[in-house]
Amino acid sequence: MSARLISAFIRRDFLAESSYRLSFALGALATLANLAVFYYIGRLFGGTLAPELAPFGTDYFTYVFASLAFFGYIGTGAGSYAGRLRQEQTQGTLEAALSTPLRTLPFLAAMSAWNFLFATFELLVYALAGAFLFGLKFPAANWPVALLVFALSAACFAALGIISSCFVMLFKRGNPLAWVLNNFEGLLGGVYFPVAVLPGWLLAISNLLPVTYAVRAFQLALNRGAGLAEIKGDLLALAAFNLVLVPASVWLFELSVRRARKTGTLGEY
């Protein structure tokens, strides 16, 4: 049932997205333009190692390229649930979808399946562009550990995304969690620069965010070939976030759907 459901959602979203051809093409162009900006910033600073980048053993362009590719993927979970739900509300299809015997877990798994699939495609584009266009190499990479960080981070961000979608379910517009995720994760999480450059008080806040651990662990595994022991602290932090956030997100989502059914606002937008 779940596999059939997920494939039904993917098919639906593919058909809908591909019907907006210009938007698809512009999205792809924007990705390349983004890469170009960071490439020229990298060229400006040359291959010199900033002291904050020394622990990662890499130059700025390699750092930001890997971070963007990584964050682009895990950020999919953070943003797509609320976006999809809002889209269903405004289209008037949410109530129709939730009038069926659909259960919460398969619904959550299927709802953003297309977004993750597309993000995987984008990740591949990034990887190919990195290897063949920009000549990036990661000779020291510890791929199994990088994959583990990837999986833990994706689950954690999906959980945050699901919690964020609860605001959409209940309040329709006005989503404080999405606001934090959109505006502060990049600044405080080390995506564009290592968090070591932040002042102490901002560093303290950044240590409360899962993205900080995710990006650091990923960069270390990718650029320095760090093993499990070396990034144990970051992995444990991510596991702890998952332990709390994943069950909490499903529970909160069920609660918010129940509340919307009770108040009769499932079909409102």
Added chain:
Amino acid sequence: MKLEVRGLVKVFPAPFFSGGAPLRVLDGLDLEAGAGVTGLGGANGSGKTTLFRTLAGVIEADGGAILLDGKPASSGRLRELAAYCPPNPRSFYFRLSALENLRFFGALAGLPAAQALERAGRLADRLNLSRADLERRFDRLSEGNMQKVSLIRTFSRRAPLLLLDEPFRGLDGLACTGLLGLIAEAGRSAVALLTSHSRELMTAAAQRALRMDRGLVLPGRPQ
């Protein structure tokens, strides 16, 4: 299957800080229906749609009980057993074809794609919806054809509890005849409830008719 509704209450709360009062739409409603077609008439705002949405498990009641074959049915159980055709036929993905929509909603109801498509084709014939319209993008269908797609989505579930809210709205004569046939067939085994503001169609479709007023089912036929 037998449907029993006992003292059903539904109150929509006023939005926060709106200064408005809660809206009591179902006011201790009682209803019993077995296999067959029951028509439900009543003025606008009498609570018919809210009753249907509650029976479909789309919204949850604030009081009372819904029993199926004598056992209390949760909203989850109702969503498994009921197929609801809403009064507004626009709850579809506009960028997808009618057929793709039916395939998708079929999957949500647990139907394999082949079965959903096969049922869609057969029901479309009964409702006078052409193959070309089935394959047309949903937003390019006429209002009446959208209603046919909405009816196909409902009937293709073959649910034991069928809730048809204004099913004749916007339909041409041939489709009305086809729909009357489908309702009669479904009513042989399912509990079918329908609303309509057309006395003729209600009489043609339903073996018995009831009247709703201010959140209650009253004795007697619709006026």
